[in-house]
Amino acid sequence: MxxxxxxxxxxxxxxxxxxxxxxxxxxxxxxxxxxxxxxxxxxxxxxxxxxxxxxxxxxxxxxxxxxxxxxxxxxxxxxxxxxxxxxxxxxxxxxxxxxxxxxxxxxxxxxxxxxxxCALIAGLCAAGLPTDHFTFQGFLPARQGPRRARLEALAKREETLVFYESPHRIQATLMDMETVYGERRLVLGRELTKTFETFLDGTPQEFLARMNEDANQARGEFVLMVEGAHIEAEESTRVEAETLLRTLLEEGIGVKQASQVAARLLGGARKDWYAKAQVIKDGEKDHSG
Known part of the structure; x- marks a missing residue:
């Protein structure tokens, strides 16, 4: 044929x-x-x-x-x-x-x-984010539950993440990204190649504040690009945290106090540090026994 x-x-x-x-x-x-x-x-x-x-x-x-x-x-x-x-x-x-x-x-x-x-390529080439590896996810789900689940599934990907988004969902998507990705760097391309083409660089919280100040920034079609996860840095932080907790416990400081110090020095929720310190403490007891 x-x-x-x-x-x-x-x-x-x-x-x-x-x-x-x-x-x-x-x-x-x-x-x-x-x-x-x-x-x-x-x-x-x-x-x-x-x-x-x-x-x-x-x-x-x-x-x-x-x-x-x-x-x-x-x-x-x-x-x-x-x-x-x-x-x-x-x-x-x-x-x-x-x-x-x-x-x-x-x-x-x-x-x-x-x-x-192609909006995907046009956005990437001007974003200043790594382009040697990226994953394109198109439009995220319209409902919050599935949308957050998709974002969480991608949270540990090291390559640049690229999404399309519409004006009536952009703010809801940014709020979900703030919840899932925190202060991770984003680049937002709006109305690419058109008269009011705009590139914004910052965090989800900064974008939302900008849109609240200027409603025009929430209009048009969007290419939303997210910096990939820094797995090596996360691993380094994990090792650093475990070393700190272990040192504090070896010095005779209690689990509660150790978790408070870790939270103050490294950030994060105190209850999470408490749980990690308790695991280390229990592991030392099992080893000594």
């Missing part, structure tokens, strides 16, 4: 804001294909008008994607190519298209990427 007279699916990246970011190749492909499959045809019609193009359009979104495979397959088998675009950026990156691409490739059809704008 890969004969030359078969058409291809072009996965075309479109601008995330600034229309000048559309590549010449993307513009040419959109003008040559028989049909443009778009997440929202009304939205994408504006892009085609900007390019002076008139193309047949077909809606393809999360609710109808599985039913569009057969129709697009008919275009390809008739020797006609189709372009897949999303509302903004690169299709399939937190946007529809995965089912279509998977089924067409399984059937032997050509799928050709036409790269370009």
């Amino acid at each position: 890969t004969a030359p007279d078969y058409g291809a699916l072009y996965v075309v990246a479109t601008p995330i804001g600034n229309l000048e970011d559309l590549t010449p190749r993307a513009a040419r492909v959109l003008g040559e294909v028989a049909c443009v499959a778009a997440e929202d045809t009304r939205h994408s019609a504006g892009l085609l008008r900007h390019l002076g193009l008139e193309r047949p359009m077909l809606s393809l979104h999360e609710h109808n994607e599985s039913t569009r495979v057969a129709r697009i397959t008919r275009y390809l088998e008739a020797g006609q190519s189709v372009a897949l675009i999303s509302d903004a950026g690169t299709p399939l990156i937190s946007d529809p298209g995965f089912l279509l691409v998977r089924e067409l490739r399984r059937a032997g059809h050509r799928v050709i990427p036409v790269p370009g704008a």
Whole structure:
């Protein structure tokens, strides 16, 4: 099914804001294909008008994607190519298209990427956070319970964490990140490539304060990037804490007093230090016995 007279699916990246970011190749492909499959045809019609193009359009979104495979397959088998675009950026990156691409490739059809704008990459390259390793999580769950559970599951990952977030959930997400990640460094990219593009660098608490002062900072689409966990530092702190507690106990200081000193010097909850000191004390008793 890969004969030359078969058409291809072009996965075309479109601008995330600034229309000048559309590549010449993307513009040419959109003008040559028989049909443009778009997440929202009304939205994408504006892009085609900007390019002076008139193309047949077909809606393809999360609710109808599985039913569009057969129709697009008919275009390809008739020797006609189709372009897949999303509302903004690169299709399939937190946007529809995965089912279509998977089924067409399984059937032997050509799928050709036409790269370009992507909010994920645009945010990372200007954030000043490590980019040699990162994990992209897309949008977090809408409900607080599952959202916090996802954040906690990622808490010990050492690579940069990248999320997308919408304006009506950004403050709730930042509050959950403050609970889970504490003072860890974050970079918030807002309205990337658009007129009011903003990068904020700080902690979740600082971002929330900024948004309370200026409501505009909570508007738009967000790329939220989180510094990875410092596992080596955490291990060093754990060893330091255990050494301190053991020394205090060996000097005859009680568990309660040792936990108070550890909490004052190293931070953290006194009850947690008490529990650690008690484990060490019990272990020494077992060893001496």
